[in-house]
Amino acid sequence: MSPHNQIHTLLHVWYRENHRFLPWRETRDPYRIWLSEIILQQTRVAQGLPYYLKFIERFPSVLHFANAEPDEILKNWQGLGYYSRARNMIKCSKKIAQEYCGIFPTKYSDLILLPGIGSYTAAAIASFCTNEPIAVLDGNVFRVLSRYFGISNPINSPKSKLVFTELANEFLDQNNPGLHNQAIMELGALICKPANPDCSACPLSISCEARIKNLTSSLPVKLASGKKKKRFFNYFVPNNLDTLWLRKRKGKDIWTELYEPPLCETTSETELPPVPDFFKAIEKNNVPTLQFDSEVTHILSHQILHIKFWKIDASVLTLDPNSDIFEVGINEVKERYAVPVPVMNYLSKLLATNGVY
Ligand code: SF4
Numbered sequence: 001m002s003p004h005n006q007i008h009t010l011l012h013v014w015y016r017e018n019h020r021f022l023p024w025r026e027t028r029d030p031y032r033i034w035l036s037e038i039i040l041q042q043t044r045v046a047q048g049l050p051y052y053l054k055f056i057e058r059f060p061s062v063l064h065f066a067n068a069e070p071d072e073i074l075k076n077w078q079g080l081g082y083y084s085r086a087r088n089m090i091k092c093s094k095k096i097a098q099e100y101c102g103i104f105p106t107k108y109s110d111l112i113l114l115p116g117i118g119s120y121t122a123a124a125i126a127s128f129c130t131n132e133p134i135a136v137l138d139g140n141v142f143r144v145l146s147r148y149f150g151i152s153n154p155i156n157s158p159k160s161k162l163v164f165t166e167l168a169n170e171f172l173d174q175n176n177p178g179l180h181n182q183a184i185m186e187l188g189a190l191i192c193k194p195a196n197p198d199c200s201a202c203p204l205s206i207s208c209e210a211r212i213k214n215l216t217s218s219l220p221v222k223l224a225s226g227k228k229k230k231r232f233f234n235y236f237v238p239n240n241l242d243t244l245w246l247r248k249r250k251g252k253d254i255w256t257e258l259y260e261p262p263l264c265e266t267t268s269e270t271e272l273p274p275v276p277d278f279f280k281a282i283e284k285n286n287v288p289t290l291q292f293d294s295e296v297t298h299i300l301s302h303q304i305l306h307i308k309f310w311k312i313d314a315s316v317l318t319l320d321p322n323s324d325i326f327e328v329g330i331n332e333v334k335e336r337y338a339v340p341v342p343v344m345n346y347l348s349k350l351l352a353t354n355g356v357y
Contacts, residue, residue: 002173010203014202015183023049031061034104036048037121070090073089111125127181132177143188148207231304232266247263261343262279262325275287288316292308307342
């Protein structure tokens with residue numbers, strides 16, 4: 001008999017009475033659970049829910065997802081950020097289509113081998129769908145365990161992950177792992193919040209180390225994260241708004257596979273960026289002029305982007321035919337192309353001002 005039996009019962013009763021109604025909780029379909037879990041990584045429920053509903057409607061099965069154009073997936077993902085999640089989902093769905101005949105696996109040992117599925121997502125799918133007894137460990141669970149057991153190992157150090165993984169599996173209710181995992185995650189989201197946990201409403205309070213020793217504000221411990229890298233982007237848009245220029249981002253960098261206007265990245269802030277080589281003057285000596293339009297600071301998890309938009313005189317230039325930049329009608333951008341959020345915000349404002357949208 002587990003030493004945690006009594007606390008498990010309290011936790012599970014609390015969950016049954018208090019959990020939020022969320023569509024992915026009402027299903028054992030691994031595809032839907034996978035979709036929700038990937039969307040909700042680094043994303044709040046309120047922001048992720050409309051995306052989940054949109055994806056389920058547009059791609060009702062993993063085969064629909066696998067057969068969609070990658071650009072369509074990215075376009076639907078636009079605004080959620082962390083685009084590597086969407087790119088990995090595309091790879092994952094194709095692998096399931098090819099290697100599992102489109103039947104989404106539910107065993108942890110199969111799931112963990114799929115692109116973009118780490119130990120947390122594999123444990124969530126396996127335990128929610130088939131009650132496989134593997135504990136989930138996300139930010140909420142780290143926090144609850146750190147406080148409940150009074151553990152001061154930093155939750156964001158790789159070494160501590162082993163400690164917390166063992167603890168989470170030791171604490172797991174082997175008879176009801178799916179419900180237990182959902183309950184502890186929900187407790188972290190609703191009661192044992194990062195600041196001001198509501199211990200008086202918590203089913204674990206009777207034996208919680210942090211509450212008993214008054215340590216709730218000092219647990220969990222987190223190592224300070226490194227400084228964010230600063231980057232300076234200069235985007236070029238034509239001063240005539242009939243068309244825009246776009247190119248697809250390549251390589252291992254932020255926003256890979258998204259579309260953006262021609263870019264000149266500089267090492268520091270610039271008063272006037274150089275006109276890039278892919279713009280050629282139609283007539284020699286008729287160098288296109290740049291006009292500063294607007295700027296924005298966009299913060300990502302590890303980078304701060306200082307972005308400036310420049311209008312360039314399109315009537316006196318042509319594009320280098322060897323470049324990968326193409327012209328596109330302005331209405332198409334919003335409908336068809338996935339672009340980074342600061343670019344879409346800029347274009348929407350610009351085009352609204354010009355009465356286009
Ligand atoms: S008693 Fe308080 S600190 Fe402990 S798990 Fe519950 S909410 Fe968190």
